[in-house]
Structures are given as C-alpha cells and as structure tokens.
Amino acid sequence: MTAEMAGRVQVQHVNVKIFAEDTAGVDLAEAIPVFHRWIQESVCEELLIDVADYRHVPAGPGVLLVGHEANYSLDLSEWRLGLLYNRKAATDDNPRENLTQAFRAALTACQRLEQEPEFRGKLKFNAAEYEVILNDRLLAPNTEATWQALKADFENFFSSLYGVGYTLDRPGDPRERFRVVVKASGAVDALTLLQALDRGGRSAALFGHSLSRVSQRS
Amino acid sequence: MKASNGFWREALIGRMPGYLAKELDIFENEIALKKQGKIDDKVFAETRLRRGAYGQRYDNGERHDGRVKRKLAYPAASLTKGPNTLWDAPGMQRIKIPFGGLNAEQLETLAELAEEYSDGIAHLTTRQDVQLHFVHIEDVPTLQRRLAAVNITTREACGNTVRNVTACPYAGVCMGESFDVTPYAKATAYFLLGHPDTQNFGRKFKIAFSGCRENACGLTRIHDIGLIAVTRQFSGRTQRGFEMYGGGGLGTVPYQAKLMEEFITEEELLPLCQAMGRVFARLGEKKNRNTARMKFLVAKLGLEEFKRLVALERASLPHDERWTSYLQDVERYEEKALKPPSLLQIRPSAPAGFEEWRKTNVAPQRQPGYVTAMVTLPLGDITAAQLRKVADVCRKYVKETIRITVEQNLLMRWVSEADLPALFAELEDAGLGQPGAGTIADVTACPGTDTCKLGISSSRGLAGELGRHFMKENGSVDEAVRGLRIKISGCFNSCGQHHIADLGFYGVSRNKNGYAVPHFQVILGGQWTENGGAYGLAIGAVPSKRIPDAVNRITSRYVAERQANESFQDFVRRIGKAECKKMLDDLTRVPPHDADPSFYTDWADAREYTLGDMGVGECAGEVVSPIEFALTACEREVFEAQLHLDGGEFEAAARTACESMLDAAAALLDWKMLPHEKLPGSIVEQFRKQFYDTQIFFDPFGGGKFAQYFFAAQENVSARHDADTAHRLVDEAQLFLEACHSCYGRMMAQPVAV
Numbered sequence: 001m002t003a004e005m006a007g008r009v010q011v012q013h014v015n016v017k018i019f020a021e022d023t024a025g026v027d028l029a030e031a032i033p034v035f036h037r038w039i040q041e042s043v044c045e046e047l048l049i050d051v052a053d054y055r056h057v058p059a060g061p062g063v064l065l066v067g068h069e070a071n072y073s074l075d076l077s078e079w080r081l082g083l084l085y086n087r088k089a090a091t092d093d094n095p096r097e098n099l100t101q102a103f104r105a106a107l108t109a110c111q112r113l114e115q116e117p118e119f120r121g122k123l124k125f126n127a128a129e130y131e132v133i134l135n136d137r138l139l140a141p142n143t144e145a146t147w148q149a150l151k152a153d154f155e156n157f158f159s160s161l162y163g164v165g166y167t168l169d170r171p172g173d174p175r176e177r178f179r180v181v182v183k184a185s186g187a188v189d190a191l192t193l194l195q196a197l198d199r200g201g202r203s204a205a206l207f208g209h210s211l212s213r214v215s216q217r218s
Numbered sequence: 219m220k221a222s223n224g225f226w227r228e229a230l231i232g233r234m235p236g237y238l239a240k241e242l243d244i245f246e247n248e249i250a251l252k253k254q255g256k257i258d259d260k261v262f263a264e265t266r267l268r269r270g271a272y273g274q275r276y277d278n279g280e281r282h283d284g285r286v287k288r289k290l291a292y293p294a295a296s297l298t299k300g301p302n303t304l305w306d307a308p309g310m311q312r313i314k315i316p317f318g319g320l321n322a323e324q325l326e327t328l329a330e331l332a333e334e335y336s337d338g339i340a341h342l343t344t345r346q347d348v349q350l351h352f353v354h355i356e357d358v359p360t361l362q363r364r365l366a367a368v369n370i371t372t373r374e375a376c377g378n379t380v381r382n383v384t385a386c387p388y389a390g391v392c393m394g395e396s397f398d399v400t401p402y403a404k405a406t407a408y409f410l411l412g413h414p415d416t417q418n419f420g421r422k423f424k425i426a427f428s429g430c431r432e433n434a435c436g437l438t439r440i441h442d443i444g445l446i447a448v449t450r451q452f453s454g455r456t457q458r459g460f461e462m463y464g465g466g467g468l469g470t471v472p473y474q475a476k477l478m479e480e481f482i483t484e485e486e487l488l489p490l491c492q493a494m495g496r497v498f499a500r501l502g503e504k505k506n507r508n509t510a511r512m513k514f515l516v517a518k519l520g521l522e523e524f525k526r527l528v529a530l531e532r533a534s535l536p537h538d539e540r541w542t543s544y545l546q547d548v549e550r551y552e553e554k555a556l557k558p559p560s561l562l563q564i565r566p567s568a569p570a571g572f573e574e575w576r577k578t579n580v581a582p583q584r585q586p587g588y589v590t591a592m593v594t595l596p597l598g599d600i601t602a603a604q605l606r607k608v609a610d611v612c613r614k615y616v617k618e619t620i621r622i623t624v625e626q627n628l629l630m631r632w633v634s635e636a637d638l639p640a641l642f643a644e645l646e647d648a649g650l651g652q653p654g655a656g657t658i659a660d661v662t663a664c665p666g667t668d669t670c671k672l673g674i675s676s677s678r679g680l681a682g683e684l685g686r687h688f689m690k691e692n693g694s695v696d697e698a699v700r701g702l703r704i705k706i707s708g709c710f711n712s713c714g715q716h717h718i719a720d721l722g723f724y725g726v727s728r729n730k731n732g733y734a735v736p737h738f739q740v741i742l743g744g745q746w747t748e749n750g751g752a753y754g755l756a757i758g759a760v761p762s763k764r765i766p767d768a769v770n771r772i773t774s775r776y777v778a779e780r781q782a783n784e785s786f787q788d789f790v791r792r793i794g795k796a797e798c799k800k801m802l803d804d805l806t807r808v809p810p811h812d813a814d815p816s817f818y819t820d821w822a823d824a825r826e827y828t829l830g831d832m833g834v835g836e837c838a839g840e841v842v843s844p845i846e847f848a849l850t851a852c853e854r855e856v857f858e859a860q861l862h863l864d865g866g867e868f869e870a871a872a873r874t875a876c877e878s879m880l881d882a883a884a885a886l887l888d889w890k891m892l893p894h895e896k897l898p899g900s901i902v903e904q905f906r907k908q909f910y911d912t913q914i915f916f917d918p919f920g921g922g923k924f925a926q927y928f929f930a931a932q933e934n935v936s937a938r939h940d941a942d943t944a945h946r947l948v949d950e951a952q953l954f955l956e957a958c959h960s961c962y963g964r965m966m967a968q969p970v971a972v
Contacts, residue, residue: 057339093221
C-alpha cells in the first residue's frame with residue numbers, strides 16, 4: 001500500500017453482519033422459501049435475482065439471496081449465524097451515507113426475518129454486536145493506515161447510534177478485508193437500532209456514559 | 219461494479235507478465251467499446267468466453283419466480299454482452315489451473331477474488347478448474363489482472379480452444395505410476411496456450427494425463443487426447459513415453475477414447491498433440507457445433523484414417539525448439555518435502571474424528587514417511603476463509619503446493635506422517651476435516667440449475683441431500699457400498715461425469731397431469747476406474763424427490779445379493795437392466811399435485827418447478843394427455859433397445875432405437891393433430907416441416923441437434939451396426955426422446971409476464 005493509494009481510502013462496498021442469538025431452533029433450510037418469497041414480493045428497492053443454498057459448506061455463506069446491488073445471507077462464517085448484508089454496487093464516496101445505507105438494509109432484513117412465519121419466535125438478532133467489513137482491499141486494505149484514515153468516520157457514525165457506550169475492535173490479519181467488530185454495552189434489538197438510525201444524529205444515542213475504546217487484534 | 223476497478227491496473231504494474239498485462243488492457247478496451255455499441259454481440263461473446271467469462275442462468279433477463287416468469291430489471295437495461303445476454307446479469311468466471319496445481323499465494327488470491335467479486339465461494343470443477351459465480355462483467359479485467367499477478371491466466375478457459383490440461387493429482391507420489399506426468403502436463407498446457415494451430419477449432423479440445431492405466435485419477439479415456447505414462451527398455455536404458463488415446467469425450471453421447479499409439483516418446487508428445495490439433499482444425503466440423511468435437515471426426519474418418527492423417531501432419535510440421543527444450547529439466551523435476559519423513563504415533567490424545575478421517579482421506583506415498591491428505595470439499599465448494607487456511611497449512615506442513623482433484627477436492631502431498639493429527643486439527647477447526655473422501659458420501663455434481671443456463675434439474679440440491687444422508691449414515695454404510703461413486707449432472711451434457719459413475723444421474727423433466735416434474739435419469743454400471751473405463755446406460759427416469767429412495771434400494775439390494783467379491787458393475791450386469799428397472803418401477807410414480815406438491819419442486823428450491831424455467835403448463839389439470847402415454851411407450855422401446863444391446867444383439871438394438879425415435883416424432887405430430895401417414899418417410903417429412911424447420915423443436919441451447927439424431931438415424935436405417943454404433947444410437951434415441959418431452963413441456967408453458 002503506497003502513500004498515494006492511502007489517499008484513495010474509501011468506505012465502499014460496506015458489509016454488515018448482525019449476529020443471531022440462541023440459534024438452536026433455527027433450521028437454515030427455512031430460509032430458502034423465505035428468500036424466494038422476498039424475490040416474488042420484491043420486498044426491497046434492490047433487484048433480487050436468485051437464492052443459493054450453501055448449507056453444505058461448513059462455516060460458509062449458509063443460504064444466500066443474490067441481488068444486483070447487494071446480497072443478503074443467513075451466514076455461518078466463523079461458525080456464527082448472522083444476517084450478512086453485502087453491498088456490491090459502488091456508491092458515492094460518502095462514508096456516513098454508505099454506512100447508514102448498509103446498516104438500514106441489514107437491520108430491515110433482520111426485522112423482516114424475525115417476523116417471517118418460518119422464523120417467528122425462533123430467530124432473534126442482537127444488534128448490540130456486529131461486524132462491519134469494507135469489501136475492497138485496494139480502497140480499504142486492512143492496515144493501521146486505513147484505520148487512521150477512517151477512524152473519525154466510524155466513531156462519528158457509531159457515536160450517533162450508541163453515544164459512547166460501544167467498543168470497536170479491528171482484527172489485524174492483513175490478508176483479510178478491513179473489518180471492525182462493534183460491541184454495544186447493552187442488548188439492543190434490530191427494531192430499536194433501526195429506529196435510532198432513522199432518527200439519526202447524536203440525540204439518538206442509545207447508551208450514554210461508558211467510554212468508547214478502540215483496539216487492534218492481530 | 220467495483221469502485222476500485224480504475225485503480226488496479228496501476229497498482230499491479232510490474233507484477234503481471236508483460237504479455238498478460240497487454241492482453242488484459244486490450245480486453246478492457248473491448249469492454250469499453252462494447253458499451254459504446256462498437257463491437258458486435260457475437261464477437262464480444264466469443265472474446266469474453268475465450269477469457270473464461272461465461273454467462274450464467276437468467277442472464278437473458280428472465281426468471282420464473284415460482285408464480286410467474288418475470289423480467290429482471292437491470293440498470294443497464296438492454297445493453298448486452300452477447301446474444302440474448304444482458305450486460306448487468308451475473309456471470310461465471312472460469313479459471314483454468316493446469317494439472318490442478320496451486321501454491322499458497324495463488325490460494326490467497328483466489329480467496330480475495332471470491333470475497334470481492336463473487337459470493338465468497340470458490341467452486342472446484344471436475345476438470346481441475348476454479349469457478350467464481352455471480353461476477354459482473356465490468357469487474358472481470360481487474361479480477362483477471364489480480365490472477366495474472368500470481369501467474370494464473372484465464373485465457374482459453376472456455377471457447378473453442380484447448381481447455382485446462384488435467385493430470386492425476388497423485389503424480390509424483392503415487393505408488394503405481396510409471397513416472398511423474400506433471401512436467402509434461404505443464405509443458406503441454408503452455409505450449410498449446412494461444413498456439414496458432416489451436417485457434418481455429420470448431421469446438422473445445424480437452425487433454426488429460428495419467429501416471430497409470432488402472433486408476434481413475436486422470437480419466438484419460440473421456441478426453442480428446444488421453445496420455446498414460448509408460449516406459450520401455452530401449453538400447454539398454456529405460457525410455458519414458460506415453461500410451462496415446464484419441465477421440466474420447468462425454469457430452470450428450472459419450473465416446474471412449476481409442477488407443478492411437480501404444481508408445482510415443484516424450485520427444486514426440488508436443489508435436490503429436492500439435493499435429494492432432496491441426497487435423498482437427500482442418501477437418502473438424504465447424505458449422506454444426508453439435509457434431510464438432512474431435513470424437514465425431516475420429517468416428518467419421520475411422521481410427522486408422524485419422525491416425526494416417528495425424529502422421530502426415532506430424533511429418534510436415536516445421537521443427538519447434540519448444541518440443542524438447544523443457545525435457546532437460548523433466549527428470550530432475552520433483553516436488554520436495556518441507557519436513558523430514560516420519561511415522562505416525564497414534565496417541566490417545568489424537569483429535570476426535572481423526573481416525574475416521576485418516577481412514578478415508580489419507581494415503582501413503584511412494585516415498586516412505588510421507589502421506590497425501592485429501593481435503594474434502596462438499597460439492598467442490600470452499601470459502602475464502604478456508605482458502606486462506608489451506609494456504610496456511612500448505613506453508614506450515616508442505617512446501618506450499620496443493621492439487622485440485624477431478625472429484626472436486628484438494629490434495630495435500632508430502633505431508634510428514636507424524637504431522638497428521640496436528641494437520642487434521644487445523645483443518646477441522648476451519649470446517650475442512652470432513653471424512654469420506656472417495657466414498658459414496660463424496661458426491662460429484664455440476665452446477666446444474668443453481669447457476670448453469672443448461673441445467674434441467676438441481677444436481678447440486680440432490681448431491682447435497684445425498685451427501686448429508688451418507689455422512690449421517692456413515693458408520694452404518696456397508697463396506698461394499700462405501701467405495702461406490704455417485705455423480706450427478708443437471709442435464710444430458712455430462713459435466714458431472716454421470717456416465718462413469720457406479721450410480722450416475724442426469725437431470726430430465728417429465729410432464730405429469732399438466733405440471734412439470736423434476737426427474738433424474740438413473741445410469742448404472744459406469745466404471746470410474748481404469749481412467750473412466752466404461753460408460754453406463756440409462757435405466758429410467760425417477761422423480762427427483764425419490765432419488766434418495768432409489769439409491770437406498772439399489773445399494774441395499776447390492777449388499778443383500780452380491781456374490782463374493784462381486785463388483786457393483788458385475789452385480790448390475792448379472793441381475794440385468796430389466797431387473798434394475800423393475801426394482802425402481804414403483805418409485806417412478808408421481809402423486810397428484812394436490813396430494814403431495816413437494817414432488818413438483820426441486821431440491822433446495824422452494825419454487826414450483828418449471829421446465830427450462832419457462833412456466834407451469836397453462837392447461838394444468840388432472841387429465842393425462844395421450845402424448846404422455848405415447849412418450850412413455852417410447853421410453854419402454856428405448857429401454858428394450860438397451861436390453862438388446864446388453865444381450866449383444868446390436869442390429870435389434872439399433873432397429874428398436876430407430877423405431878422409438880420414429881414413434882416419439884409421430885406422438886408430437888399426433889398431439890398437435892398434424893396430418894401424416896403412418897409411414898417413416900411421411901413422419902420424418904412432416905416432423906421436419908412442422909417442428910424442425912419452424913425451430914419449435916429446438917432446444918434453447920442445443921438447437922436442433924436432437925432432431926438431427928432422428929434424421930440421421932432414419933437416413934441410415936439400413937446401416938450395419940457394431941457394439942459402438944448401436945450403443946451410440948441407443949443413447950441418441952434416449953436424448954431425442956428427452957427432447958420430445960422438453961418440446962412438449964415448452965409448448966405447454968405459459969408466456970412471460972412483464
């Protein structure tokens with residue numbers, strides 16, 4: 001990564017994974033008809049194309065709803081079930097807007113999944129812990145330089161949601177994509193966070209008093 | 219689609235070989251010109267195909283969502299990247315990996331590309347390629363640049379070219395090989411890549427190497443050119459060379475490669491491959507792609523004439539230094555171990571599952587103290603994180619290299635035996651410690667309806683279901699059944715290699731009571747060993763949802779009734795195909811839609827099944843059309859032809875196959891109430907006029923080839939037949955019949971909704 005390239009750091013192709021809690025009663029096969037129904041009913045503005053079944057892959061993408069602008073999946077990577085939103089289409093270089101768009105899409109999908117008949121009462125997401133991944137190694141290599149370039153954008157965004165009641169952790173394997181693990185200091189569900197996101201601004205902060213912290217794992 | 223596409227070229231300057239960098243600049247410019255409408259659709263399609271950038275299912279912008287067929291409203295609207303192929307529609311990138319050999323850096327790059335441009339999965343194919351799905355065309359040049367930076371080219375991964383040169387993944391470490399074929403496979407791959415003599419083929423061209431005759435690892439008998447390592451004593455020294463086979467291929471009608479030369483010297487390997495390519499380019503069919511593979515040319519000319527022409531061509535070739543320049547390093551070529559040899563000390567502390575994994579996934583090498591370890595990948599799929607993990611263990615336990623196998627797994631070689639428990643623990647931690655490599659649980663499947671435009675039934679859905687079943691039952695599966703192979707194709711094109719499986723399946727559809735129902739043709743008796751030594755024949759079509767029952771029934775009967783040491787092929791031969799068919803008869807019945815709608819959906823797909831994704835029949839109802847009875851009668855005739863064939867009655871087999879085709883054609887004419895006399899000439903004439911000339915009968919992708927089988931059979935009705943030609947005719951009758959079913963289904967389908 002040259003200094004010249006560092007100047008190109010962008011928040012593009014935002015991925016958000018929101019983890020599910022207590023997944024014992026969840027049968028991933030149920031996601032197949034649910035995602036097909038989402039295509040039939042065009043539940044979002046994005047163009048939804050098809051469903052891919054990767055249940056046979058251990059710690060894999062689970063069941064994937066393939067779209068043109070973005071993919072949605074009930075994802076099992078790192079052996080943890082969660083809703084993964086993967087923004088594929090490029091957008092303007094506006095970190096806050098791009099983070100907000102991806103979070104809104106992910107949280108809306110979580111809320112929708114929780115309400116689907118196949119998952120009602122079985123699948124619950126905890127929006128107090130999630131991962132944010134920037135899926136472009138050139139615009140956002142997993143380096144300290146990238147983190148320094150983006151830190152203020154991330155802190156502004158998460159502060160607007162949680163106040164100071166959150167921690168950020170950046171796993172440091174340079175082969176991986178730039179990834180930030182976000183943990184809020186208290187439990188919060190998808191709907192609450194979505195409402196906070198919709199209100200926007202610092203007044204929406206959910207947790208007011210604990211200190212934010214940034215750490216790096218390698 | 220990627221925001222960084224414009225920056226990668228600059229970032230990779232100096233890291234790509236110059237010729238590849240230049241090629242990719244040109245390709246990027248061609249993409250820009252296509253967007254401006256300055257390149258013809260067909261030309262651009264061939265351009266991207268020759269770089270391995272394929273279309274994918276639904277790329278015509280239409281998809282049946284289970285209720286109605288819809289247009290997919292892509293942003294680039296009507297812009298296309300080939301005939302009837304929309305610009306924005308996701309595509310597949312095939313990445314050819316000569317002899318399946320990868321190193322750690324390449325594994326890491328594949329991981330990056332799977333994450334950034336695909337769906338996080340790299341798919342390994344039955345020809346040692348890697349495929350990435352759901353890739354946008356505008357990301358392709360960048361993706362290919364990043365591959366070029368680690369010395370991988372996708373050039374000629376598709377198109378009418380020399381495809382990936384494959385080789386036995388055990389080459390160099392196998393107990394039974396004559397010698398290591400790796401350097402020869404590599405030399406052949408790069409000598410023919412972009413060679414002027416391989417640029418004018420009418421169809422693709424496949425080459426495979428094997429170190430021995432007996433095993434299956436190279437599958438040389440199913441290739442255009444198959445090369446088996448052999449040695450001979452000559453002038454007091456051991457001389458290396460190859461048994462050379464030609465004219466094989468699976469596809470719709472499989473041909474076994476014929477022995478062309480019992481021994482060609484290593485010096486003659488490249489010039490003879492070049493000469494064969496030149497004969498194929500000069501005399502092979504160009505207009506009709508359905509008869510354009512080299513196997514058709516060999517069959518048309520006859521083996522001896524083909525050999526004579528190749529010899530003449532070879533004699534006329536100007537000398538090329540490259541034919542032999544690589545040979546000076548060949549004998550010294552050997553992959554080296556990272557660690558000294560050692561012996562496994564089994565300890566009580568071995569990780570859980572280790573013994574079970576070792577039993578099926580580990581094999582001794584020729585070199586004492588070293589073993590190979592198979593990383594089983596269900597359906598050939600591996601995640602980006604797993605690819606990085608494999609790179610890690612390759613660096614830690616072996617000297618950074620690994621091979622893709624034709625069973626869609628990864629093979630680590632040169633593992634010091636005492637490292638096995640630790641290696642297993644690391645693989646297991648990443649979800650890569652699955653046992654059962656090379657067993658009935660290790661099912662092979664092509665992409666099928668998941669992503670392939672040609673898919674008829676869900677081969678991967680069925681493979682996943684069977685794999686889960688056998689992994690669950692692993693402990694209780696009888697030893698006789700454990701080693702059987704299941705291979706599944708989503709259609710008749712054989713990408714899943716169903717012809718050479720003990721239990722093979724290929725996707726077909728049937729219309730029942732006005733609904734389309736996914737089925738699989740059951741193929742028994744194929745031979746995986748001896749490099750794909752024999753092809754099976756169809757027993758009958760079974761509904762997709764009953765295939766697991768069919769597998770259980772067949773294998774249970776084999777366990778119960780097999781004679782001492784009787785192989786599965788011998789068992790099938792002994793009880794006979796009629797008995798096999800009878801065994802499955804009750805499973806072929808489909809319950810009415812309202813009684814069990816699950817039969818009318820495919821595996822891992824919640825949508826109501828549609829034929830060719832074209833919609834549920836308009837006249838859905840419970841009345842069985844007379845054509846369904848008529849086509850069923852034709853299936854019986856084809857089956858009778860197979861029985862004649864098994865009994866060595868080749869003329870009767872051919873006659874019955876011809877009659878079944880005639881009856882199927884008449885059934886379609888009768889169904890549409892088109893007048894014809896009950897005479898062969900009249901049926902052929904009317905069928906040609908009403909179904910062929912109008913293209914109504916044309917398969918969306920195969921065009922008129924199945925009808926051409928019918929016409930050719932009727933034109934040559936008085937020809938004499940041997941085992942090969944009769945076998946082929948029976949296969950063609952089966953395919954023509956499938957096409958009749960498909961035609962009927964399409965004509966029953968509903969129109970597109972916008």
